[in-house]
Amino acid sequence: MSFYEEYQKYKEIDIDDVFARVTENDVLRAINKESLEVNDFAALLSVQAGDLLERVAQKANEVTRRKFGKVIHLYAPLYLSSHCENECVYCGFRSSRVMERKTLVPEEIEKEAEVISKTGIRHILILTGESRKNTPLSYIVDSVKILSKYFSTISIEIYPLTEQEYKELVSIGVDGLVLYQEAYNEELYKKYHVRGLKRDFEYRLLSPERAGSAKMRTISIGALLGLAEGRKEIFFTGLQAAYLLRKYSETEISVSFPRLKPQGGTFTAPYNISDKELVQFMLAIRLFLPGAGINISTRESSQLRSNLIGLGVTRMSAGSITVVGGYANKQKGDGQFTISDKNSVEETKNMIISKGYQPVMKDWQTL
Template sequence: MGFYEVYTKYKDIDFKKVTENITDNDIEKILNKHKLDEYDFLTLLSNKASKYIEEMANRARGLALKHHGKAIVLYTPMYIANYCVNKCAYCGFNIDNEIKRKKLTMEEIEEEAKSISRTGLKHILLLTGESKKHTPVSYIVEAVKILKKYFHSVTIEIYPLTEGEYKEVIEAGVDGLTIYQEVYDEEVYDKVHLAGPKKKHRFRLDAPERACKGKIRRVNIGALLGLNDFRKEAFMTGLHAKYLQGKYSDVDVSISLPRIRPHVGVFDDVYKVTDKDIVQIMLATRLFIHNIGINISTREKEEFRNNLIPLGVTKMSAGVTTAVGGHTSSDKDTSQFEISDKRTVEEVREAIYERGYHPVYKDWMRI
């Protein structure tokens, strides 16, 4: 059984109807439980549970400290290409958008790697658009081999691969996969993915599991918050993480909570997601999956990211640019979206220290 069967079981849940009769007593009982089921998780994501944020935070903070301590891993993304054949309504790389298209040579990738490595970071996230013509798997493999000379951990955030292709990039040195379903709801998914291979909902949905079968070490998933009701998407993300964790116990599973940011092109059909909503998702997910990793990117503002540190964040990006070759080039016309937190690695590191936590540049090494 794949996760699609789990998705099918819960996809038609009427959030409003299920949660309308929830009482304060119900929520308080859940907060005193050690192990939560899917409907407990659903309850903690409800609007009625939002007034219990402080109580949720107190318990979630204890669980995060127990499983992760005060360590926060730092990483930065490296965009090596922005060619894309998809028409995604919310993305700056949309094939119809008039942006400067660019693909780095291996020499340019090495210069980017050298520049980033000088900051002390040992974790890198490699990104491309979706174009197998311009960035085939062979190009990804060649790039990874260069990056492994400078970084202990290489995560990819590229187009979905087959199981065999995941094995190929893993053999080259990839140890992590980040892939967002964007939106779990099939109807909304079809609406915002107008054309291109990304329109295949099921193929993307199964990608994390194909990587797990290929013996990836870490998988990071999530939904792009704002494309649909955030509670439904957070619920499905949690179920997906729980499914992967239960089936592949040797894989480190984490979630991200990306919100839509301004980008080239126009997409106005956005559901509002507040800072408080992000916090509620974080806390409810931590209570549902005690040892889940939680990643907060520079899509969020500096002050908000700082305030999230004690609430159970385990990974943060720093020194970020979303432009192709942006670490060594001043050309920003190739950016995927605008970032909110423009701090350097050093500045993010100091912010973590100020809150009594420890920035980690390297958390493990392949033997």
């Protein structure tokens, strides 16, 4: 059964009703369990659990230290192209937006890599808009070959690929996939993705499975928080992560919690996700899936990121720039979204150390 089929099964359930029926005892039982069922996960996501957050946080801290130790892995995003053929109404790179677009040429990629690698970063996440025309697979392959001279871990956040294409990238050293479903609410998904291949909800939802079958070493999924009702979105994110953990036992599965940030345009997030809710969602994932990684990007403020250390986070981006070519040229321009934590890699490392944790720059050597 694919996750899309499992998703259809859960869609039949009145999840609001499940959340509403949760009692304090249900939450306490979930906190005290070692292995949680789906109903325990729902209990931890409920409004009721919001009153017991301190207890949940203590357990999450204990579980994270046991599973991952006191380390935080750092990575940096590298935007290769702002060309995109999709029309996601919430995004600064959407195709209808009039803006100067750019795709880095090999020399420019090399320059970006030099600047980033000088900070000590060894894990790079390459991003493009979704345009097979401007950034075909051959372009991604060539870029990976350049970047592998500078970085020991290369992850991709690009358009969804076929299993064969994922295999090709794995064979040249790509070992991580980041692919957010954006909205697990299929009806709202269609409203937000009005044009382009991304409109195909099912194809996107099944992309992590194709990457898992292609033996990608790490897969990171997530919902773009603010597009739909947060509790339900995280409920389905957790279900998908659990599915992937069961099916691809050799793959490291992570969950990210991107909150919708201002971008070029007038779109405003219809659902506000507070800091407290973000923390609750993260803690619920940690207890439901003790073996899953948890990523927090520079979309969040440095203060919040600092406070989240110890509550389940295992990976953070650092020193991020979302403008194509922005590391080498320090040029202003249109990024995909606004960054909140503008600290340098060094400042981020110091922040992690000050919390009693160890920043890790290199966690894997593929090539």
